[in-house]
Amino acid sequence: MDKDTAKFVLGIDLGGTKIALATADTQGHILQRQVISTNAAQGAEQAITRAFATGLQLIAQTRTETNGELAGVGIANMGITEEDRILMAPNVPGWDRLKLPQLARQTFETEAIHIENDVKAAAQAELYWGALAGTDTAIYLNLGTGISATLVVGGRIVRGAHGAAGEIAYNLRHVHDELGISHGHAPLEEYVGGGFIGKRAQRQFDTLSTAEEVFRLAPTDPQARTFVEATLSELAFHVTNLAITLDPERLVIGGGLMRSKELIIPHLEAHFKRFVPFPPSIHEAQFSNDAGLMGAIALAL
Missing domain, CATH: 3.30.420.40 (ATPase, nucleotide binding domain)
Structure with missing residues (x-):
């Protein structure tokens, strides 16, 4: 990736209880962040709709404050994400039927969208900046x-x-x-x-x-x-x-x-x-x- 500091990324951590989102610069420093409730009992579709809407808001805020551009989106998800379903999904109604990659591509104006299991994503952060x-x-x-x-x-x-x-x-x-x-x-x-x-x-x-x-x-x-x-x-x-x-x-x-x-x-x-x-x-x-x-x-x- 170009190390231009005017660029930023969006991270989304999809959890069964809460969903955490943040924009960060290309060194991983958080710029804007927000946490919303998953409201799991109400199903997967509403959770993703609200999460992605919040992500778009954070992108807009970060663009305004930094005059930067979105360089990529990372999504840490529960289970194993495939194109048309999620395997080993959590007990959230409809989560296993989510077409998460397609929904992400339709929402965010970047081709650099990366989705991974949440624990593997956490390990990646430890490799970049932490104890690994x-x-x-x-x-x-x-x-x-x-x-x-x-x-x-x-x-x-x-x-x-x-x-x-x-x-x-x-x-x-x-x-x-x-x-x-x-x-x-x-x-x-x-x-x-x-x-x-x-x-x-x-x-x-x-x-x-x-x-x-x-x-x-x-x-x-x-x-x-x-x-x-x-x-x-x-x-x-x-x-x-x-x-x-x-x-x-x-x-x-x-x-x-x-x-x-x-x-x-x-x-x-x-x-x-x-x-x-x-x-x-x-x-x-x-x-x-x-x-x-x-x-x-x-x-x-």
């Missing part, structure tokens, strides 16, 4: 409501044959597991994803209903400690095997569960030290709060 910068072989691990990983090889994101590389939410937990993606299940996510940790905690404890609550209680409550240790051991088992397979130099972890990093990082470090031939260093992601949005901006550059 300068790495050749690495893993980005997102621990949020769900769980997903992005693999970096040769300093580039590995997408896989169908864009699903690193979707460890669908890892089997047991040799005899019978329910998986073809049944609408994600076995690993349904145990270590933040949303499911909260559901398990709610069943086991009368006063706890979120992952954050049970992690916060773990240092002082034996039952909570046992619960968290079992959760982290399951997580460490899968991430350790992934590290053995890829031989990364660095593991970078983002997502909301990293509010409990003082529990998560030592547990993973101990597993790596015991089982990984060349243990990678572990780092917290730089973009914990704006991972998807910064990823969308990175896609546009």
Whole structure:
């Protein structure tokens, strides 16, 4: 891309609860930003219509203030985006039927439109400006409501044959597991994803209903400690095997569960030290709060 500072990009992070948008200069510095509610229960079409309208407003504002021109649009999306549908889509009515690339081309006056899975987009931002910068072989691990990983090889994101590389939410937990993606299940996510940790905690404890609550209680409550240790051991088992397979130099972890990093990082470090031939260093992601949005901006550059 031409490094002319008068040019700018638009980033859109499509989430199930909120949609974050921002314009940024060609160095990734945010110029204008706005957040709107997804209103998921009202369906996908209205969410995209409002998001793109907001994007056009931000473009107009940025043009006025900078006298610049739009150079590209990046969209971080849930699931895997194809031309006429979205695979592995979230539970938002109609999201799987969105023709997102076509809608984006019809809305924005640029041919430089890039759409990617939100976790892979977040990893791209970490590669450009964050904790993955300068790495050749690495893993980005997102621990949020769900769980997903992005693999970096040769300093580039590995997408896989169908864009699903690193979707460890669908890892089997047991040799005899019978329910998986073809049944609408994600076995690993349904145990270590933040949303499911909260559901398990709610069943086991009368006063706890979120992952954050049970992690916060773990240092002082034996039952909570046992619960968290079992959760982290399951997580460490899968991430350790992934590290053995890829031989990364660095593991970078983002997502909301990293509010409990003082529990998560030592547990993973101990597993790596015991089982990984060349243990990678572990780092917290730089973009914990704006991972998807910064990823969308990175896609546009």
